Amino acid sequence: MAHHRSSGGESIRSRGVSRGVVFALLSILLIAAIVVTWQHLGDRIDRQADEAAAQCVEGPASVPIIADPDITPGLAAIAENFAESDPVVRDHCVTIEVRPGDAKITLDGLSGVWDAESMGAYPAAWVPQSSVWSADLSAAKPDAVEGNTRSLVSTPVVLAVSPELNSALRNRLDWSQIPMLQQRDASLTDFGLPGWGSLRMAMPIGAQSDASALAAQAVATRVTRTTGPLSTADAESPRVASSVRAMLEGAPLSPDGTPRGAAKTIADAPDPAKAPIHAVPITEQQLFQMTRGDARARLAEVVPDGPTPIADYPIIRLSGTEVSDVAGDAVAEFIQYASQPEQLRLLTELGFRGDAALPQGTPTVSFPRTPNPMPTPENGAIVAINRLVYGPGSVPASSAAAPVPSGTAGG
Numbered sequence: 001m002a003h004h005r006s007s008g009g010e011s012i013r014s015r016g017v018s019r020g021v022v023f024a025l026l027s028i029l030l031i032a033a034i035v036v037t038w039q040h041l042g043d044r045i046d047r048q049a050d051e052a053a054a055q056c057v058e059g060p061a062s063v064p065i066i067a068d069p070d071i072t073p074g075l076a077a078i079a080e081n082f083a084e085s086d087p088v089v090r091d092h093c094v095t096i097e098v099r100p101g102d103a104k105i106t107l108d109g110l111s112g113v114w115d116a117e118s119m120g121a122y123p124a125a126w127v128p129q130s131s132v133w134s135a136d137l138s139a140a141k142p143d144a145v146e147g148n149t150r151s152l153v154s155t156p157v158v159l160a161v162s163p164e165l166n167s168a169l170r171n172r173l174d175w176s177q178i179p180m181l182q183q184r185d186a187s188l189t190d191f192g193l194p195g196w197g198s199l200r201m202a203m204p205i206g207a208q209s210d211a212s213a214l215a216a217q218a219v220a221t222r223v224t225r226t227t228g229p230l231s232t233a234d235a236e237s238p239r240v241a242s243s244v245r246a247m248l249e250g251a252p253l254s255p256d257g258t259p260r261g262a263a264k265t266i267a268d269a270p271d272p273a274k275a276p277i278h279a280v281p282i283t284e285q286q287l288f289q290m291t292r293g294d295a296r297a298r299l300a301e302v303v304p305d306g307p308t309p310i311a312d313y314p315i316i317r318l319s320g321t322e323v324s325d326v327a328g329d330a331v332a333e334f335i336q337y338a339s340q341p342e343q344l345r346l347l348t349e350l351g352f353r354g355d356a357a358l359p360q361g362t363p364t365v366s367f368p369r370t371p372n373p374m375p376t377p378e379n380g381a382i383v384a385i386n387r388l389v390y391g392p393g394s395v396p397a398s399s400a401a402a403p404v405p406s407g408t409a410g411g
Contacts, residue, residue: 056093063094063330064120066101067127068208070285071153071313074347075127078338081346087333094330102207103128111140114322124318124327129283130210130311135382137316146328149314152338153347153354155285156370157214157309159201159302160263162272165279166300168193175215175306176222179246193273201279203248205390206257208286213389214309215281216244217377220385222306232380244388252277260286267298283311288351288365297363307374313352 067075079096087094099120106126109115114122128134134149161169168191181187181199188196203212220240221230234240254262254277262280267290269275279302287301317331337343344356351359358367377385 056088056091058091059093061089061092061094061324061326061330062121063096063327063334064123065096065098065125065127065331065334066106066120066123067098068103068129068313069100070129070208070283070289070350071127071347071352072098072100074350074352075338077346078343079334081343082334082337085337087330087337089330089333090326092326092330094326094333096330096334101126103133103210104207107133107137107140110137110144110318122318122322124323125331126316126318127313128210128316129208129313130214131314131376132210132213132382132386134314134316135379136386138379139383144318144320146317146319146323149316150335151312151314152335152344153352154310154312155283155352156303156373157211157218157281157311158284158287159215159279159304160259160266160282160287160299161279161302162266162269162275163297163300164272165193165196166302169302171305173302173304174222175218175304178215178219178304179223179243182250183246188278196273196278198250199279200250200252200275200277201247201281202254202259202262202277203251203389204254204257204259204262204280206254206261209257209259210311211259211281211283211286211309213382213386214311216247216385216389217382218304218307218309218374219243219247220381221374221377229375230377230381230385232378232384235377235381235384240385241388244385248389254280259283260290263287263290263299284353284365284367285311285351288359288362291362291364292351292359294363299364301365301368303368303370307372308370309374310370310376312376 065075065079076098079098083095101119105119106123106128109119110126116122126133126137131149134145138145159173165188168188172191178199178201181190182201183198185198186194186196187198203215205212217230220226220235220243223239223243224230224234224237226234255265259280259282262277263282265277266272266275266280272278284301287299291297291299315335317328319328341356344354348354348356349359351365353367361367376382
């Protein structure tokens with residue numbers, strides 16, 4: 001006899017899902033919904049924060065930097081690229097404004113009273129030609145400098161001479177010889193140049209003349225046989241003082257007080273033997289810029305034996321009530337941005353040396369390797385040499401034709 005399958009609520013309940021399982025599933029769904037909602041809310045808050053920052057809720061901020069005129073065009077180009085990246089610092093859309101400035105005027109303002117009407121806005125950073133200036137600022141007003149300085153690029157200090165003098169020297173010139181060659185009449189006879197007289201090396205102290213002080217540092221390092229950084233004690237020694245004075249006392253005047261002016265005198269001389277100037281310390285970058293359009297060499301680049309002085313273009317971050325937190329942070333971000341190889345290229349193509357490709361050389365400048373860069377002297381040593389070169393209580397003058405202690409050398 002067949003049996004029918006029974007039906008009814010009791011059977012259904014026996015095959016159903018228990019209330020505990022249902023409750024657990026509902027709890028899981030509820031928790032998942034809460035998590036998703038919370039994440040969505042968090043993402044929305046983050047987006048709103050990003051949008052607020054991108055919209056510069058605190059407004060725009062212009063951050064000024066004063067730089068040496070030689071490096072200003074490259075830094076200004078990097079600043080334009082930086083602006084295109086839409087940098088935001090502390091909810092401000094920042095722009096970096098790089099302007100050229102005379103180093104002596106800038107130093108006087110930073111160490112004394114800054115006149116914004118005549119000098120422009122107080123800078124958040126300063127990039128002079130060399131540590132000649134950072135040392136003087138640190139000595140005059142230590143609290144004006146924020147942290148340690150660093151450099152993006154550098155350039156060696158060389159001597160600009162005529163091609164004829166370069167051929168006669170034939171890599172036989174040492175920094176330690178310069179004071180004697182400057183002082184002694186007919187000293188170039190030692191190099192087979194009768195009738196040329198003495199070295200007649202100009203020591204300009206006008207605008208952008210750091211090379212004169214850096215050359216004096218190299219001589220001081222060589223005559224004291226210093227193997228490390230020149231110490232303050234060595235720089236203040238009688239031997240260094242007499243050597244630097246010998247360089248100055250035989251120095252002819254640059255027509256405009258600058259290394260470029262002296263180099264132009266050498267290049268334009270109809271007779272190199274009778275030229276009023278035979279040599280001048282100059283940065284390789286300046287010499288490159290002077291000669292990049294030459295079809296033939298009118299000047300030559302001489303690198304004397306011994307440690308080679310370096311113009312390091314230090315980035316001096318400034319501090320004080322005049323520099324806001326926004327400006328200080330913006331400078332830090334700009335330095336980091338400028339350190340990228342594709343940005344450094346905008347500086348090295350001007351003839352500076354750094355972590356990017358150098359440009360093609362000129363008939364004068366071939367960018368030779370610098371195997372023995374001179375260590376940066378102690379700050380006290382830099383200041384001591386500055387006082388010897390530029391006079392007590394002074395730094396490089398910005399006047400066009402500032403004199404040196406004496407006239408043309410004999411011979």
